[in-house]
Amino acid sequence: MGEVLVGARIMLGQRVRLVGLLSDQSFNGKLGRTVKFRSDKQRFLVALDDGCTKSCAPKNLEPAAPQPVPERISTDGFDFSNGRAPLRDDKNDSFFPCAVDWDPRTDHDLRGYVAMEKYDGIRAMWEGPRGGFRTRGGDQANKNLIVPSASFARLLPSDLRLDGELWSQRGAFEEASRFRSGGGDPEERWAPMIYKVFDAPSVPGPFVSRLAAAEATLCALAQAALAGGEPRRVHVAQTAACEDLATAIALRTRVESFGGEGLVLRRAGSFFRPGKAADSRDVLKFKTWHDSEARVVAWVPGKESLWVETVENGTLFKVSAGQRTWLARGAVITYKYNGVGAVDGGPRFPSILKVHDAGCECDACGKAASERWPVSATWRLAPSGASLERVGERSGERLVCMLGLRAASLAE
Ligand SMILES: [Zn+2]
Secondary structure, three states: OHHHOOOOOOOOOOEEEEEEEOOOOOOOOOOOOEEEOOOOOOOEEEEOOOOOEEEEOOOOOEOOOOOOOOOOOOOOOOOOOOOOOOOOOOOOOOOOOOOEEOOOOOOOOOOOEEEEEOOOOEEEEEEHHHOEEEEOOOOOOOOOOEOOOHHHHOOOOOOOEEEEEEEOOOOOHHHHHHOOOOOOOHHHHHOOOEEEEEEOOOOOOOHHHHHHHHHHHHHHHHHHHOOOOOOOOEEEOOOEEOOOHHHHHHHHHHHHHOOOOOEEEEEOOOOOOOOOOOOOOOEEEEOOOEEEEEEEEEEOOOOOEEEEEEOOOOOEEEEEOOOOOOOOOOOEEEEEEOOEOOOOOOEOOOEEEEEOOOOOOOHHHHHHHOOOOOOOOOEEEOOOOOOEEEOOOOHHHOEOOOOOOOHHHHOO
């Protein structure tokens, strides 16, 4: 649990809020209460006024201030009536609800949340009335639906839209992304695939009600279609109540122990809202490490690393590439990192997690294909490939770039 401890200083007598346990004792009803800090004996995780989390011993328990009631998001303005996912004005906006990273150091309140395993496959929206799956990065005109094999389609409802992940098994993302490009018998290609359903956007009501409706429909279809104990290839992902940090860490550890990626935490009472909203806490990712997409710019001469630029803003940084230094300029990768550096704000210990295939339809590959990849306005790679130089600067004034240094922070 070292990752939730930060270098905050607690003064004796300071009041802090209890958010989790360092050992596997029960909470005894103390969760969410304010404690007065008395000693360094590390027993509990507490939240400080400045948003940091630190361990300490609980003494003098006092009731915490009441929590704000979770925001209810209206579904007004989203038109489901024509059987299509709601679109926004911004053409590049995704209609899939996007998860934001959950940072337990600054954000403690998980009351009313459920946890699901995070599946690493192809995010796909089942467009029931249209008989196909829509993926991220696919065009808004929605021409390129993925049509499942006949036996797979029998397990899917014609009158519901479902959000989920087309997935085969843990750690097999590259296989999962390849299954659709192969030719041959559709039944053979679809045989290893599983559709993990985690939302039903066209069902009105809060998240848990939508999920229950999807489960009832899918169970009925499975009973009608399956014979001889065939495993269920379309099913609702399992959920578990997860209302505090200790439970979240325990569930995440369990998922990671069998090779899973981490957790998605969802607010049980939240309404469906498409797209990415930084202010929304409805869907949260909780992983030991984070990941994002970047594009290869150059090989770092003599090193097992590559210069890459982020999909968010074109920031250049070095990523450890191991045996993958052969990757060509322009290749899209997913890299993982351990949070951002306290000093430079760049990703810490970035390394390549996976390489995207040609024809991949994720957001990043969509940007790369349509020349919408952002370019760092301030910094570019020096011709030697070993350093960054300021755009428009004389070549004698190059600055050596430290690993992961953000171009924006260099500009100061
Ligand atoms: Zn991709």
